[in-house]
Amino acid sequence: MEAKSPAKGLIYGAIASCLAEVATMPIDVVKVRLQYSGSGGLKIYSGIGDCLKKTVSQEGVGALWKGLPPALVRQALYGGLRYGLYAPIRNAIVDPDTPRDKIAFHQKLAAGGLAGALSSFICVPSDLMKVRLQVDGMVKGSTKQYSGMIDCLRKIVAQDGITGMWRGSTPTIARATVLAAVEMSSFDEVKQQLIKNGLVVPGTVSGVFISSVVSGFLCAVTTSPIDVVKSRVMGQPVGADGKGKLYKGMLDCFAKSVKQEGVLSLWKGFLPNWGRLGPRGVICFVTMEQLNKMDLF
Numbered sequence: 080m081e082a083k084s085p086a087k088g089l090i091y092g093a094i095a096s097c098l099a100e101v102a103t104m105p106i107d108v109v110k111v112r113l114q115y116s117g118s119g120g121l122k123i124y125s126g127i128g129d130c131l132k133k134t135v136s137q138e139g140v141g142a143l144w145k146g147l148p149p150a151l152v153r154q155a156l157y158g159g160l161r162y163g164l165y166a167p168i169r170n171a172i173v174d175p176d177t178p179r180d181k182i183a184f185h186q187k188l189a190a191g192g193l194a195g196a197l198s199s200f201i202c203v204p205s206d207l208m209k210v211r212l213q214v215d216g217m218v219k220g221s222t223k224q225y226s227g228m229i230d231c232l233r234k235i236v237a238q239d240g241i242t243g244m245w246r247g248s249t250p251t252i253a254r255a256t257v258l259a260a261v262e263m264s265s266f267d268e269v270k271q272q273l274i275k276n277g278l279v280v281p282g283t284v285s286g287v288f289i290s291s292v293v294s295g296f297l298c299a300v301t302t303s304p305i306d307v308v309k310s311r312v313m314g315q316p317v318g319a320d321g322k323g324k325l326y327k328g329m330l331d332c333f334a335k336s337v338k339q340e341g342v343l344s345l346w347k348g349f350l351p352n353w354g355r356l357g358p359r360g361v362i363c364f365v366t367m368e369q370l371n372k373m374d375l376f
Contacts, residue, residue, distance in 0.1 A: 096158020195259020
């Protein structure tokens with residue numbers, strides 16, 4: 080996964096992330112809608128199948144790729160930075176003489192978290208637009224608020240100002256930090272252990288595949304509560320004063336969700352979340368491994 084230079088890491092990470100985003104976007108739309116369902120006491124879907132059926136029947140198949148333009152903008156930046164910065168940060172916080180297989184797990188965790196936090200802060204606006212577009216029109220009979228990414232951007236800025244583009248930044252950055260920390264460190268660690276114990280041959284797709292699936296599951300478990308809050312805070316309707324009508328912020332959303340729907344509501348959309356993170360991780364890591372071998376740039 081580690082590129083031969085930071086610049087190549089950024090480029091390969093961006094390419095891999097965009098490919099994975101296009102392939103898994105329908106799962107992401109279902110995940111976000113399930114997470115938002117029940118917000119403010121309005122339960123719209125009974126499960127994955129019901130969400131998929133209603134989305135397609137009411138809005139057409141194209142609705143499964145809602146929010147794709149800002150999602151690709153986000154992945155080109157966030158994906159590239161997250162994957163591209165991980166190795167340089169990890170190598171900067173360990174002793175230069177430390178062998179790759181001797182790097183401590185907590186150092187990998189710290190490197191992944193820092194890479195995720197930095198890249199996520201830059202990309203909050205594109206994430207906000209993606210979520211707004213994904214939940215737009217999900218309530219039957221409701222009027223769509225946005226005609227596309229540019230319209231969404233224009234209306235958010237007009238209503239909330241430039242700073243409004245960072246609405247929901249706290250849960251977004253928190254999720255990205257945890258996600259990157261768990262994903263990058265667990266993938267790195269699992270892959271090293273598989274090779275160390277002779278279970279896979281270095282450089283083979285099988286090792287990348289197994290590591291990606293395990294990493295995706297761990298990411299889904301650890302980030303689902305923050306992801307639910309992110310989807311709800313970002314997707315909630317906004318009043319004329321620029322404030323959210325349902326939640327004051329991350330902690331308020333946590334408290335209200337648990338009080339109104341129970342603790343398990345924080346893992347709403349878990350299966351599509353894992354169903355997205357698993358394949359997405361496989362596509363990203365396999366693509367980056369192959370691009371590194373081909374050394375195109």
